[in-house]
Amino acid sequence: MPTGGSINNMEVSKGPILIQGDHGGVAFKNIKYRLMENEAASVSNVTYKYYKGPYSYEKDYVDKKPDKVGSSPEGLTWEMAEVKNFFALHLTSELEIPSDGKYYFSAIHNSNLSLYIDGDTVIKNRRAWDWDAPSKGSIELKKGKHKMDLFYSRADAWVQPSLGLFIASDKMQSTPLHTFSSLVHREAIYPMYVHADDKPTILRAFLDFNQDLNLRRSHTIGVGDPSGIHYVYDYDLGAISCIWKGNFVDATPMWNSRGDGSFRPEGFPIYLDNTLQMDLLVSENQKFNSMIAEDQYTPKSYEINPFTKTPIFHYEIAGMKVKDEIYPDVITNSLIREVVIEQDTLPKHLSFRVAHGKSIVPLEEGFFNIDGKYYVKMETTNHYYIKESGEEKELIATLNIPKLRYLLIW
Amino acid sequence: MNQNIKMKTALFYFFSFAFMLQVVAQEDPSSVDDFVAKLNQAEENYYKIINIPVPENLLLEIGGVATLPDGRVAVSTRRGDVWLIENSESYIMNGKPHFKLFASGLHEALGCAYKDNALYVAQRGELTKLIDNDGDDVADVYQTIYKWPLTGHYHEYSYGPALAPDGTFFVTGNVSFVDPEWWRGVSAVPMRGWTMKITEDGQMEPWATGQRSPCGLGIIDGELFYTDNQGDWVGSGGVWHVKKGAFLGHPAGLVWTDKIENSPVKLTQDELYAVIDKRQKKNDQGDFIKPENETNETVVLFADLKEKFPEVQSPAVWLPHGIFGISNSQILQDNTGGKFGPFAGQILVGDQGQSKIMRVDMEVINGEYQGVVFDFKQGFQSGVLRMDWLNDGSLFVGMTNRGWGSAGNRDEGIQRLIWTGKMPFEMKTVKAMPDGFQIEFTKPIDPQTFLKTASIEAQSFAYKYHPVYGSPPVNNEPLKIQGMKISEDGKTVRLVINNLRKNYIHELRLNDVKSVDGDALLHQVGYYTLKNIPDGEKVAATDLVKFRSGMKTAAKSTAKTETKPKATAVASNTKKQPEPVDVKAVNKLLQKYTCFACHNADKKLVGPPYKEIAKRGYSDAKIVELIYKPNPKNWPDYATEMAPMPQVPKADALKIAAYINSLK
Structure with missing residues (x-):
């Protein structure tokens, strides 16, 4: 629940931003704001030219004689089309702009769409499916009336026509310019969340590293904990893929219909590694991940x-047996990692890349800030150092003894 | 038999519902649901589906089923859990089954097997051993036996393990699809489209390739068999014998035969494509063209390629698509020794889309398995994916239909199938003979019913080997039955046929045959895949009994000779004043052409309901065009592609189209 009430009765609609609350630990970063005005854009005097299709692109029909022309008092819509499958429409309208500035247009549509304002191209010939990202374009406009030309053409018989056009500016929320029924509203998918509220919970799924398909x-193996401290372990690498706090995972992408086999961490994951974390570093100049292959x-x-019901991973790498245990520490609100090489003699130059990033800032002995995103605390008697490899900094621990322990704090 | 009934018979022979004519009534069915319900009712006299009470909110999207020696059943689920179910047969005594969560968090576990006090499951990316160290029925160790690579494509499912007699594990992997040729199955990383043989200590031996969607595994007589589904290069589903080094049909996995060290298959993709066109072509805009069925091309059968490539292994038994399932799943041999009824030693094959189980019997001729398929039991609550025997000789059935749809309208679950102890009147098996076939019945037949005209409709046909999704039945030919010989006990009938064709599917439909005690056949049709014609004694001409009024055999079923659709003629027809739609007649057509296998008027099955199609506003001509050349992109929410149906005559296709559009 929000903390009720203002701090004093001097509060007005515009003023300094104050964040108040007593809900435990929170972090804010990259705060941006837009000052919204009570502005609105609108379309009027919509007229249309209708062409019987199929037509893929604007150039295929604009020079032809339309099969029907008329006005659309309802507004911006495809619904005057006589057939629903193959057709093209050229919709002309007056766009009323409330003030000078940059305006952002986005269209949710299928088939092919182009948008021009006063003859300038805003969206050019974009072919899309309903589920694709919206077609986008922006343009500087002066206050007042502008001529808007929208071209919508269909060569696909099988999807219902669907056309939605939204306008926004730095001062104006995204608002629809189309009629409600012009845009087909897709069926909702009911989400399938996996919680770890009661006990540590393990779930394997594909993971899009850096949210990149x-x-x-x-x-990859997701490990959730009732403490709200979660991570994904890359079982193909013996590496931690990502860490986050909050709820565990959204398995909808995997469990809805056929699914795509993947889940999404619920929260703001910090992505760590998608390569092996262990290597032999023979010389200073040698690149990490160059000696031991995947x-x-x-x-x-x-x-x-x-006792803890959390997993302990075992793997073999370059002939060595390794035990890798990762578990949350509720006192420090962090993840503890203990990597143990289960043999007496270790190869020379055996190294473990604890962290890497554009910046690694030592704060105190064994305590580092990585890219301003998270901290590493070394709790180890191993030698460790920061290696510079061009743009990249690497926090390397030398495994001269078979055990490594560190904390991930964020 | 009067002419009217004969006519009806001729119209109804398709699909397993046909028996209704004799058993239930000579009534017109009002809908496909009616057929299913009535056939179910009849089947239930002999084999009964029993619900297993599952706790509320327990979602059992079954991926694997394995009975443990103590009688409990382990099931793995698509959501990654493994449950141990105790007392699943206890309902009779008003007992309650007990469910215990043994393991969780697995990546879509589409199979499980029990061996030496541990469970083994195939996850998407590995074969895993689940070990319970302390005996509390909860897995303590998830041990990776063998891991294989994946690209992360959704279709990269993995199945198994099937436990080989030598204690090793067979696991199979699906192909995936990549843009822009989204229709062409590919093996993007090693072992996709392959069978792997994996030892307990994690040694993997590549075993065979050519698989597309190898969901159903089974060990029969100690040998590995599997089912595949219709798709690109796969004309229809079927049951394949997976010999070491076999090439089973889909070319995707061949990409590795010269790249991995120990491939038992030597055939390369290039060698195959030098013989058969993969049809990878672009249009003027530079976009790839999806291969479609060519009606005027020279037909190539997969089995034909064996002469050139000895590794070619065509199905032991084709399971004609739409008739015997649309998404064949597990294979299970009846090893109950008769506890499950008269079909001991035969093979059950599940089907997801049609929510049913088929029955297969095989024999070895010239060193190759071949055999016959019959319908067996339908009416399961969801898509049948997995089966295993319970200790009481009943069948435990695990189901899911998520993402594909099924005739059974529940999304998932478990049920049991038990034999009621009554003897159904069935074709027990069909065996190949040097001069025809021998049909064995479960009960003595009434010879008079066999001698009547039109008692048998029989034809042979085949499927094409081409890069197109599925194949229509081609090269259909009526079988010329010269006569027959009925055994003294009345339980076997030899049919003498003089136009048997090697590597063709032979359809035998017995319309009016009754047992001596007056039962009609529960299922009237069997399809025998004749890979080899055996040597041996032929029926002496003097022993041959001719049919009383001359045999009529005709290729009248859906598996009709391919007709070339004439789009122009179709278009002109639609200009005519529309005639009122005769719904009953159209229902018969939908039946006949197996449309009902995937479509219903109102319900979403495997394909969209006809009412939804009607909403698209296609012209009748366009619908006909789409029957001949479906465009799967039209229905992105139904990713099971429709097969082209050029075998539907234009006039019938137009009637179907008019009916669909009447539902607007």
Whole structure:
């Protein structure tokens, strides 16, 4: 619940921003604001030219004689089209702009769409499906009336026509310019969340590293904890993929219909590694991840710690057996990681890349801030150092003894 | 038999519902639901579906089923749980099954097996051993036996393990699809489209390739068999014998045969594509063209390629698409020794989309498995994916339909199938003979019913091997039945046929045959895949009994000779004043052409309801065009592609189109 009431009765609608509350630890960063005005844009005098299709692109029909022309007193819509499958429309209207400035247009539509204002191109020939990201464009406009030309053409018989056009500015919320029925509203998908409120919860799924489908990881294991401290372990690398706090995961992408096999961390994940964290660093100039190849890594198992119910991972890398245990520490509100090489003699130059980023700032002995995103606290007798590799800084621990322990704090 | 009833018979012979004519009534069915309900009712006299009470809110989207030696059943689910179910057969004594969560968090576990006090599950990316160290029925260790690579595409499902007699594990992997040729199955990383043989200590031996969507595994006579589904390069579903080194049909996995060290398959994609066109072509705009069925091309059968490539292994039994399922799943041999009824030693095959179980019987001729498929039991609550035997000889059935749809309208669940102890009148099996087939019945037949005209409709046909999604039945030919010989006990009938065709599917439909005690056949049709014609003694001409009024055999079923659609003629027809739609007649057509396998007027099944299609506002001509050349992109929410149906004659297709549009 919000903290009720203002701090004094001098509060007015415009003034300094004050954030108040007593809800425990919160962090704010990258705060941006827009000063909204009570402004609105509108369209009027909509007229149309209707062409029987199919037509893919504007150029295919604009020079032809329209099959029908008329006005659309309802507003901006495709609904005057005589057939629903193959057609093209050229909608002309007057756009009333409330004040000078930059205006952002986005169209949610299928088939092909172009938008011009006073003859200038805003959106050009974008072909899309209903579920694609909106077509977008922006333009500087003066206060007053402008001529807007919208071209919508269909060569696909199988989807209902759907056309929605939204306008926004730095001072104006995104508002629809189309009629309500012009845009087909898609069926809602009921979300499938997985919680870890009662006990540590493990769930395997694909993970889009950095939320990038092209960096999808295939053997990743989500580990959620009632403390709200969660991580994803990359079982293909023996690495921590990401860490976050809050709720555990949204499994809707995996469990809705056929699904795509992936889940989404619920919260703001910090992505850490999508390469091996262990390597042999023979010389100063050597790049990390150049000696031990990914095919020298084999996942062996994870066992459930009978007391904490959290997983302990086991893998083999370059012939060595490794135990990797990661668990939340509710006192420091962090994740503890303990990596143990289960053999007596270790190869020379065995190194573990604890963290990497554009900036690694030492704060006190063994305590580092990484990219301003999170902290690493080394709790180890291993030697560690910061390695500079061009733009990238790397926090490297030398595994001269078979055990490494550190905390991830964020 | 009067002419009227014969006519009806001729119209109804398709699909398993046909028996209704004899058993239930000579009534017109009002809808497909009516057919299913009535057939179900009849089947339930012999095999009964029993619900297993599952706790409220327990979602069992079954991916794997394995009975444990102590009688409990382990099930793995698509949401990654493994449950142990105790007393699943206890309802009779008003007992309650007990559900215990054994393991969780797995990545879509589409199979499980029990071995030496541990459970083994195939997850998307690995074969996992679940170990319970302290005996509390909760897994303590999740051990990776073998991990395989994935790209992370949704279609990269993995199935198994099937436990081989030597204690090793067979696991299979789906192909995936990538843009822009989203229709072409690919093996983007090693072992996609392959069978792997994996040892307990994690050694993986590539075993065979050519699989597309190898969801159903089964060990029969100690050998690995699997089912695949209709798709690109796969004309229809079927049951394949997976010999080591076999190439089973889909070319995707061949991309690795010269790249991995120990491939038992030597055939390369290039060698295959040198013989058969993969049809990877672009249009003027530079976009790839999706291959579509060519009606005027030379037909190539997959089995034909065996002469050139010995690794080619065509199905032991084709399961004609739409008739015997649309998404075949697990294979299970009846090893109950008769507890499950008269079909001991035969094979059950599940189907997800049609929510049913088929029955297959195989024999070995010239060293190759081949055999026959019959309908067996339909009416399950959801898509049948997995099965195993309970200790009482009943069948435990695990189901899910999420993402594909199914005839059974529940999304998931478990049920049991038990034999009631009554003997159904069925074709027990069909065996190949040097001069035809021998049909064995479960009960003695009434010979008089066999001798009547039109008792048998029989034809042969095949499926094309081409890069198109599915194949229509092609090269159909009526079988010329010369006569027959009925055994003294009345339980077997030899049919002598003089136009058997090797590697063709032979459809035998017995319309009016009754047992001596007056039962009609529960299921009237069997489809025999004749890979080899055996040597042996032929029926002596003197022993041959001719049919009383001459045999009529006709290729009248759906599996009709391919007709070339004539789009122009169709278009002109639509200009005519529309005739009133005869719904009953159209229902018969929908039946006949297996449309009902995937569509219903109001309900979403595998395909969209006809009412939804009507809303699209297509012309009748356009619908006909889409029947001949479906455009799967039209229905992005239904990703099971429709197969082209060029075998539907234009006149019938127009009637169907008019009916669909009448539902607006």
